Amino acid sequence: MAGTTSSPDALNKDRRVRHGERPGLRRTGRVLPALRFTVLVVGALLALVPFYYMIIGALQKERDTSVLGLLPLQRNLTLDNFAGVNESIDLLRSLLNSLIMTAGVVGCTLVFGLLVGYALSVLSFRGQGLVFALVLLVQAIPFQLLMIPLYVMVVRYFNLADNYLGMILPFAVNSVAVLIFRQYFLQIPRDVFDAARIDGASELRILRSIAVPLVRPAVLTAMLVTFIGPWNEFLWPFLVTKDATMQPLAVSLANFSQANSTFQANPMGAVLAGACVLAVPAVVLFLLFQRHFTSANLGSAIKG
């Protein structure tokens, strides 16, 4: 049982250290932290520049591809692009469709994916290896291979065209989320579960009262990971829905950029405006939840 000490002193040190103080900071001096900070800032800039460009492009009255166009100049700013794209696509309705479809996928994944991830890591049962192999196998299969047979199945046999269920079905349980759940459950020391078993708790009880509360960071990670796929997904909902009032925003936007954007004063701006609207909810969601990405205090759970 390496790595866990049982003296109260060590625990106190735990808490102090966890709040950001690293031992030895004074010894390594200022160079390393400064370097670290610089690297992080450069990384952040590289990550943000295209996003910034997208917003500026959406606000431009006239298309301006020069370097100067990067600056938010008063004379070239307008909200017309947003109005223009809203006239062509009903932004609110499309957003709602995106939300319903994505919520369906996230819900299914959080429920069924968590169960499988738990089963694969903490339990042992016949067929376990097979299920894990499935988790890996399905990710290796490119969607293009499945597309037409899946389409025929969903539309012809299940009769789910122009239907939220039809949009949700191929994405229902995200296998990456399953891997994430499994990974997190693996990092929880077995003692936690064994202690409960010795105490006579049933497996279901263990799942409900111990595993689920412990894995909150994984739930959030899984949710954010699962959210992105269906939210930005274009090809499948495009195939499955023809009714414009059912189409999610990613599809409406792609249709718009192909067919009707040139009627706008600033076509590129209108498309980028739509793209901003598509990106904002995801960013906001992440902003809200990113603070919760701290792991639970596992040391004390073992004590308990």
Place this chain on the structure above:
Amino acid sequence: MRRGARMTALAATAAVVLPLAACGSGDDGGSGDSGGDLASGPIDIWYSTNEQEIAWGEQVVEAWNADHPDEQVTAQAIPAGSSSEDVIAASITAGNTPCLVFNTAPAAVPAFQKQGGLVNLSTTFDDAEDYITGRSGSAADGFRSADGDLYQIPWKTNPFMLYYNKDVFAAAGLDAEDPQLETYDDVLAAAQAIKDAGAADFAIYPPATADYTNVNFDFYPFFLANSGGTQFIEDGKATFTSDEGLETLEFWQTLYAEGFSSAEAYSGDMWAGPFADGVAAMGVAGPWGKAQFDGKVNYGVVPLPTAAGTAADETSTFADSKNIGLYSSCKNQQTAWDFLKFATNDENDLALLEVTGQFPTRTDVPELAADFLVDNAFFEPFAAAVPLAVDVPTVDGLAEKMQVFRDAWSDAVQSGSGDLEATFGEAATTIDGLSS
């Protein structure tokens, strides 16, 4: 379980799934009854998401529905890009195509026919042949399938012409009202002048990606003009290795080599964007260009150039036709046919031109639209070009063949250097091999 067990598990899964799949595929006996009797009743149709076409479509549907309470038409809009062909193909497989799809691309008809998705108009409806040839004349023959029958009705034609930016030409010291753009050399000279003056980034900037449909925006219109209307494939053989073909290929190679055009994807609408945004001094488009370019560019229109120069009334061009298909999953085919005739009658064809600026494929456009053309002189050259407009050949596997051509194009032409005869000779051989 170690790796061996996992492999066994996979094999076991495959063993279970494969027979299931084979069963599933063998059973094609769905309810595919297109019925010997032609039924009447409600139908659904698809048209494109182009705003103007939607306006026209809604008008036509409303008029029909008012008079036919038992045969209501429901319409949906699908985007009219190359992806719409993919959507229709998938729909055919699933059996949920609508009765009519306006904006069926002629290039896709052989594939849809092979799938069994289209209804043979010539044999299903007694008056089909007369109606179609009466309306479209000899253009209809260009759309006959290999068995000589018609599986599509020619609907609209948008002859491509060369648009040029008057302001850019003026800035480059060229005559903006009467530019000399009849021969390839003329165009190259103008391009050089534009580059020297820095009046625009590029002379002409067609969609540059390797998608096979882009052939219709650069090579094919110019080749049709230069070769007097020779289609891409004739009598099962590729035609672009002829002298005229090589002239056109060389012209485009020079454009790329001299930097007058760009081989990168344009950041925006690839088809109308570069010209509309002032990035390219010239652009190739149909009469729909007016709606796209008005208010953005001060444009003029001339016929496409040829190697040696040709008179305007003899210059062929690309028709960019879209046709209407009647699909086999349709339950009420009589209504569909009746609605088809209604949507292509004199009144609605004229409305099509007036509302969308696109030409119905009929032999009598100048007479029918006389008043409109007087009021909108812009459309006159296009109206004159309609009988000279040619489309893609209706052959099997056209998409694959055009892709072979497009790959050779990006290799030898867009790179600005490359042995045209060798590369395209090879492509032609491959294409001919596919035909057999």
Place this chain on the structure above:
Amino acid sequence: MTTLHDEDVRSPARATATRGPRQGRPDPRGRRLQRWLGEHPLGLLLSTPYAAFVVVVFLVPFGFGVWMSFHDFFFTAPGVQVPHPFVGLENFRQVLADPVVRQAFGNLLVFGLINIPLTVVLGLLLSSGLDAVVHWKGFFRVSYYIPYVTASVATLAVWIFMFNGGGVVNKLLGGLAPEPTWLANPSLIMPLIAVYVTWKNLGFYVLLYLAALQNVPKELHEAAEMDGAGTWRRFRTVTLPAVRPVTSLVVLLCIITTGQIFTEPYLLTGGGPNGASMTPALLMYQKGIQQGQPDIAAAIGLILVIAVMAVSLASRRLTERKG
């Protein structure tokens, strides 16, 4: 009795398996059944919804795809009877002899060789920086995640803008700008796509690493500290081994992503210039959907799946052997 969890790399923090006495049922048949089902048959129940989903959504269409690859097949309208003769390995022979296909797989190799190491290195670098930094943690986390969250349609449009012939990047590079320019350059286009995908997905991997780093017990760092280890040594001996499961996962996910590359070449180049950015997934789309040859596309797909699985297995061997 640890074979049932063979995929798990035991990090130093994890306990070795200790179990209580086996709670068997009294009657012999029941005990045998239970032993056959495994120690926790509940696992079967929990896995069933997921397994059902996988079978319906993936395995059945995949099985159909496998069947297609051995037959001469194209999709037809319902009710249309067309023969689909068995052609054995003919489709595979045709595919393997096609230089375009070989080039597509070669492009994947180029992509993977750039994307995977870059992702692991940058992911670790940024996440360990994030873990240690005190100020602006939230800002950094959010900024790395933003590209991941934004739709490819938008981010690609912006990258085309920037990497245009006359765009910002070339203007900054001045004389060093490549000729022909980025998007039209056969040697640069695939590396460019690799860098783009790395950039786009990095936020996700940084998060994975970050959560794992936060799980490394501080006692280990302290112990190493007290033994006199410097920052780099601590990183190598404590951090790296501790996050090996995550590294293994990251490499696995990168390999899988590599196999699926479709949207980027589709939107950027259509597979050009001259096949330099063609990928198997794009080729499958072209052949299967645009050109009506799903049997050929299925053959390519099957080869792709086998290749990806082989590489995944090899990589897991490599990253987990050193434990």
